[in-house]
Amino acid sequence: MIIPKINLRVPRYVIVIFIFLTGIIACKxxxxxxxxxxxxxxxxxxxxxxxxxxxxxxxxxxxLGRKLFYEKMxxxxxxxxxxxxxxxxxxxxxxxxxxxxxxxxLLGTRNSPAIMNLAWSKTFMWDGGIFDLDLQPVAPIxxxxxxxxxxxxxxxxxxxxxxxxxxxxxxxxxxEITSARLLKALSQFMLMCVSxxxxxxxxxxxxxxxxxxxxxxxxxxFKQKCNSCHTEPLFTDNSFRNNGIPQTNINDSGRGKVxxxxxxxxxxxxxxxxxxxxxxxxxxxxxxxxxxEVLDHYANHVQPTPNLDPLLQQGTNLGISxxxxxxxxxxxxxxxxxxxxxxxNPDLSEQ
Amino acid sequence: xxxxxxxxxxxxxMMTSCKKDDTPGYNTTIxxxxxxxxxxxAGAADLELNTGTxxxxxxxxxxVTKLKYYVSNFVLTKTDGTVYTVxxxxxxxxxxESDEDTHEPVLSVPEGExxxxxxxxxxxxxxxxxxxxxxxxxxxxxxxxxxxxxxxNSGYIFFKMEGLSAASSMGDYMxxxxxxxxxxSATINNIKKITLDLTTRGVPQVKSGKETNIHLMVDVxxxxxxxxxxxxxxxxxxxxxxxxxxxxDNYANMIRHDHTEN
Numbered sequence: 001m002i003i004p005k006i007n008l009r010v011p012r013y014v015i016v017i018f019i020f021l022t023g024i025i026a027c028k029x030x031x032x033x034x035x036x037x038x039x040x041x042x043x044x045x046x047x048x049x050x051x052x053x054x055x056x057x058x059x060x061x062x063x064l065g066r067k068l069f070y071e072k073m074x075x076x077x078x079x080x081x082x083x084x085x086x087x088x089x090x091x092x093x094x095x096x097x098x099x100x101x102x103x104x105x106l107l108g109t110r111n112s113p114a115i116m117n118l119a120w121s122k123t124f125m126w127d128g129g130i131f132d133l134d135l136q137p138v139a140p141i142x143x144x145x146x147x148x149x150x151x152x153x154x155x156x157x158x159x160x161x162x163x164x165x166x167x168x169x170x171x172x173x174x175x176e177i178t179s180a181r182l183l184k185a186l187s188q189f190m191l192m193c194v195s196x197x198x199x200x201x202x203x204x205x206x207x208x209x210x211x212x213x214x215x216x217x218x219x220x221x222f223k224q225k226c227n228s229c230h231t232e233p234l235f236t237d238n239s240f241r242n243n244g245i246p247q248t249n250i251n252d253s254g255r256g257k258v259x260x261x262x263x264x265x266x267x268x269x270x271x272x273x274x275x276x277x278x279x280x281x282x283x284x285x286x287x288x289x290x291x292x293e294v295l296d297h298y299a300n301h302v303q304p305t306p307n308l309d310p311l312l313q314q315g316t317n318l319g320i321s322x323x324x325x326x327x328x329x330x331x332x333x334x335x336x337x338x339x340x341x342x343x344x345n346p347d348l349s350e351q
Numbered sequence: 352x353x354x355x356x357x358x359x360x361x362x363x364x365m366m367t368s369c370k371k372d373d374t375p376g377y378n379t380t381i382x383x384x385x386x387x388x389x390x391x392x393a394g395a396a397d398l399e400l401n402t403g404t405x406x407x408x409x410x411x412x413x414x415v416t417k418l419k420y421y422v423s424n425f426v427l428t429k430t431d432g433t434v435y436t437v438x439x440x441x442x443x444x445x446x447x448e449s450d451e452d453t454h455e456p457v458l459s460v461p462e463g464e465x466x467x468x469x470x471x472x473x474x475x476x477x478x479x480x481x482x483x484x485x486x487x488x489x490x491x492x493x494x495x496x497x498x499x500x501x502x503x504n505s506g507y508i509f510f511k512m513e514g515l516s517a518a519s520s521m522g523d524y525m526x527x528x529x530x531x532x533x534x535x536s537a538t539i540n541n542i543k544k545i546t547l548d549l550t551t552r553g554v555p556q557v558k559s560g561k562e563t564n565i566h567l568m569v570d571v572x573x574x575x576x577x578x579x580x581x582x583x584x585x586x587x588x589x590x591x592x593x594x595x596x597x598x599x600d601n602y603a604n605m606i607r608h609d610h611t612e613n
Binding site for chain 2 (some may be wrong): 051054122128129130131143150154178179180182183184259260261
C-alpha cells in the first residue's frame with residue numbers, strides 16, 4: 001500500500017475532518033461485516049414459517065439478494081427493479097400509488113404490499129396465490145404490467161454481467177446462475193426485512209418506551225375491536241377476509257380467483273398494520289389515503305357484499321362501532337407500530 | 352483351443368442368464384431403454400401445426416398453433432405382475448409438438464415384458480409444491496417450463512393448446528389447463544393418471560442392446576369431443592377456471608396405445 005505524503009500546508013482541521021469522515025465511512029461499511037448474524041427471531045414473535053433448512057441465510061447470499069432486489073436488469077427493458085414498487089422509506093411498499101406502477105408506465109390492479117416480516121407469512125400476494133417466498137419473485141418479473149421479463153433473459157443478463165457471477169460464486173459456491181439460486185438469494189434479502197423495532201415492540205419487550213395515555217387507550221380498544229384479524233405481534237392472522245369495502249368496476253374477486261371457491265370471493269389477505277405511516281395508501285387497491293378514512297369505513301360504510309366477514313356483522317349492525325374519540329385513540333396506537341429504524345436501516349438500502 | 356473357449360464362454364453366458372432370470376431371455380437385474388412415443392394426431396389425420404385444419408364435434412373448424420403437455424411419474428407393470436416405478440427425478444417430460452426431440456421420452460426400465468404403462472398427464476401435486484431447487488429441466492421456470500408455469504397462482508400448466516378458429520369471436524382459442532388441487536385450500540385438480548393396456552397392440556419386450564418403443568397416439572380432437580363436447584364459440588379462452596375440468600376430463604381419454612416396436 002502506498003501511503004500518501006500529507007502536504008503540511010493543508011490545515012490541520014482538514015486532516016482531522018478527513019480522518020473523521022474516513023472513520024464514519026469505514027464504520028458504515030463495516031456495519032454488515034461485524035454485525036451480520038443471519039436471521040434472528042425477535043423474542044416476542046412466534047416461530048417463523050419460512051423453510052430456512054433449504055435456504056440458510058449467509059452474508060454473501062443476503063448481499064447478493066440485496067443487489068438483485070435493486071437490480072433493474074430484472075425487467076424487460078432494464079428500467080424497473082423490485083425496489084421501484086417496494087421502496088424502503090415506504091416500508092418496501094409503493095407509497096402514494098393506489099395500484100402498482102410498472103414497466104412502460106402500465107398500472108396493475110392492486111396496491112403494492114409492504115415487504116416486511118415475510119418469514120412469518122404462509123402465503124404471498126393479496127390473494128395468497130403464492131405459497132412459497134422462493135416462488136414469489138416469478139410473478140412480478142414475468143407479469144406484463146410489472147417487469148414483463150422472462151426468467152431465462154434475467155439469468156442471461158446476470159451471467160453476462162461482470163459482477164454477478166462472482167457474487168453467485170461467493171453465495172452458492174460456483175458462478176452458475178440458476179433460477180433457484182436467483183430466487184433463493186432474493187428470499188434471503190426479503191427474509192432479513194424484519195420490522196421489530198417500533199415503539200410498540202419496545203413497550204412489549206420492556207426496553208424503555210412507555211405508551212402515552214392516548215396510545216394506551218387506543219391499545220385497549222385495538223385489542224377489543226381489531227386484534228382478532230390484525231393479530232399481535234405481526235398484526236395479521238394471515239387469513240383472507242372480506243372487510244366490506246364496496247366493489248369497484250374491476251370487481252376483483254380476490255382469493256376467489258385462486259381457489260375458485262365461492263366462499264373465497266371478495267376475500268383478501270389481512271395486511272399487517274405495522275408501518276402504516278409509511279405505507280399509504282391502504283386496502284388491496286389503495287383506495288384510502290388516510291387512517292381516518294379507513295376507520296370511517298369500518299365504523300360507517302361496511303357493505304353487505306358476499307362473504308362479508310362475520311366479525312363485521314353483529315346482528316343487524318354492520319362494521320365496528322367506533323366513536324370519533326376512539327378512532328383517534330386507535331390511530332395514536334397504530335402510530336406506535338411505525339418502525340423508523342426499519343425504514344432507515346442502511347443494511348437494507350441500495351449500496 | 353479357440354473353439355473350446357467360445358463354447359465355454361457361450362455356456363457360461365447361458366448359465367448366467369438362466370440363473371439370474373425367472374423369465375427366459377431377460378436379465379431383470381439390468382435396465383434397458385424403453386422409449387414412449389407421443390404421436391400427436393387429430394382424428395384420422397396427423398397433427399400439422401399451423402397448416403392443418405380440423406373439425407370438432409361441435410362442427411367448428413380450427414387450427415393448432417401450439418400444443419404442449421407434461422407427462423410424468425411413469426409406472427410399468429410386467430406381464431408377471433411386477434411393478435416398476437421409474438425414479439421420479441428422471442421422470443418429467445414436456446411434449447412439445449413444435450420440437451420433435453421431445454416426442455419420444457426414453458425411460459430406463461428393467462428387462463422384461465410389460466402389460467401396462469401408466470403415467471400422469473400433468474405434474475403431480477408434490478412436485479408442484481416442492482422447493483424451487485428441485486425444479487430443474489423441463490420444470491425450471493427459467494427454461495422449458497417458463498411457458499408452462501403460473502407465477503401468480505403457483506403451479507404448472509399441464510396442458511396448453513392454442514390455435515385459430517373462426518368460431519371464436521376473437522379469432523383464436525387458448526386452453527391452458529392446470530390446477531393440482533391447491534396448497535392450503537382446496538381448488539380444482541386436473542391431474543390425470545393415464546393407464547394403458549399394452550397386451551392387445553403389442554407387449555413391449557425390453558432387452559438391452561436394443562430400444563423398444565411404445566407408440567402412443569394422442570388425438571387432440573378428443574380434447575373437444577368427449578362426454579361433454581367443448582365448443583370454441585362458447586369457451587374460447589379457458590385457463591384457471593372451473594370449466595377447465597371439463598376439458599381435462601375430455602383429454603384424459605385422448606391417448607391410446609397404437610403399436611409397439613420391439
